[in-house]
Amino acid sequence: MANPFSKGWKYLMQSLDTTIEENADPKVQIQQATEAAKKQHREVTESAARIIGNRNQLEMTLNRLVKDQEKLQDNARAALQQADKAAAGGDTTAATEYTNTAEIFATQLVTVEQEIEDTKKMHAQATQAAEQAQQQQRQSEVRLKEQMGQIDQLRAQVDQAKMQESSNQALESMQGIQADDSVPTLDSVRAKIEARYATALGAQELTENSVRGRMAEIESSGRDMAASSRLEQIRAELAGGSTAAGTGEITAGESAGDTDQEDTQGR
Template sequence: MANPFSKGWKYLTASLDSKIDENADPKVQIQQATEAAKKQHQQITQHAAAIIGNKKQLEMKLDRLLASQKELQEQTRQALNAADQAAAQGDNTKSSQFNNTAEVFATQLVAVEQQIEGAKQQHTQAAAAAEQAEQQQKQSEIRLKEQLSQIDALRAQADQAAMQETATEAMDSMNALKPDTSVPTLDGVREKIERRYADALGAQELTQSTVGDRMAEIQAAGTDMKASARLAEIRAQMGGGNQLTAGEAPGPSEEASPEVPAEEKPDQGAPGQDKPGQDKPGAANGQQ
């Protein structure tokens, strides 16, 4: 069973790391990523340099051993030649000494040749490792350049995001500002002016309507007076046309019609009529 304390500690650590990542400055994280990439490339470069340096060291050792081999071979030859010359001269002691010296040189030569073989094997391995390290260093350099270019793009995006956040905060601050209620707003002043202008237009319209009504009444009164006068004139003309002149015989329609008593005849409002109760219109015409 897992330890609750250890489990809780891991949870708190993970939660703290998450909070730190959320609240961390992107530019700081970009700088950390840049330093990490450069450090990794530096480590790879140093490792490759060490491997290549080992190869170079083996090459120098091999060159030194080859030089020793050549020198020992020459010394061995010289010792053998000296031994041969001493033997030819009958000096066996010197010949023996030179032979012993040649054997020493030969022993040293064998040891040097063994070292040369081991150095060659080591150099072959070191050369392969150096080639691989050099390739890794080149790949690391290319990868570092790509990361640096991406880091530059991330820096630009971070700057743009910071500018956008600043603009958003400024807009929020502006929106949070409340207008001063003690100072009239332009909309309120405009509404007041428009209301006063509309009231003035309405009053002017009412004034014009009242004057027009008075003028219309005056014109109507004049028209009524003219119409009344004209109506009286037409009635007078009609009354004069219907009256019979003295000695004129009545028409067939008048003979056929029954005689209406004077009391039942309607009043004729024609001008020149003296008595409303006359029986015959002809008598009235004769009196005029």
Template structure:
């Protein structure tokens, strides 16, 4: 039976992780994902380099062993030739020595040829491993490039989302009846202006219909009539000045 405390702890850790993911900056999370992918690719590349290096090392050992085999074969042939020449010359002792030398070279040759067969098998396996490592690196590099391209796309979408959120917030604040805090909304300002205008119109209407308002109308009419009379006097005087003088 599972420990309830361990289960509760795992639940709390999962809940905490989900909350962290919820409030984390998406831009930072995208960059972290790319950095993780780059580290994985770097690690894979290093492993592949070791595999390829092992194959190259086996190849060099194989080439050296093949060169040694050629030398041993040449030594065996040379020893046999010298043994034949000594036998033909009647020198049985030297013939025997050269024959023994040829046998020793032949024994070394057998050992070298067995070693070459083992190296060939190991080298073939190393070649396959190196080819697989190269292919894995190439595939992972393509995946990394895809992720980098996806990062560019996601960052662009993130910026668009931020701008859309700002536009939506602005439109929402403009459409609200009451603005938050001490700043009045446009509807409140409009209502205030209309109320002041209506009050002013009412006051003007009351003043116009009062006795004082009538008196002001009479005074205004008198001033207007006096102004009209004075205007006619000026016109008459101007006409008189324009007439030619007699005598």
């Protein structure tokens, strides 16, 4: 059965890592990735340098052994020559000593030659390893340049993303701005003014209609009065005509005077 404390601790650490990952600054993470890429390339370069250095050291060792080989060969050859010369001169003791010396040189020469063979093998392996290390170092350098280019692009994208986020926040804040309820809006003021103006126009229209109506009424009343007066005049004329016909004594002068008077009254 799993330990509840261990499970809880792992869950807490995983949750903490997730929270940190979600809230991490992209530029900080880019910088971390940059440092990691540079560190990896630096380690590859240092490892390649050590491998190449080992090859160079084996080359120096091989050169030294070759020189020792040549020297030992010369010494052994010289000792043999001295031994032969001493033996030819009858000096057996010196001949024996030179011969022993030549054998020592020969023993050393064999040891050096064995070291040369071993060193050559190691040098061949080191040379191959150095070539691989150089190739890996070049690949690492190319990869680092590509990563640096990608990192520059990511940084530019982060800047663009921040600018876009700022623009979005500004737009959201603008959309969230509400009018102050304590201050009348232009629409409400316009509606009130238009309502008052329309009401005033309506009142003016009613007033004009009323004045025209009264004027028409007065004109109509005047016409009615004139018609009534004219009608009374006609009645009076009719009444006067009837009286003159009854008497039948209208003189020329009276007729003319009456006619003038009637015309004057008619006018």
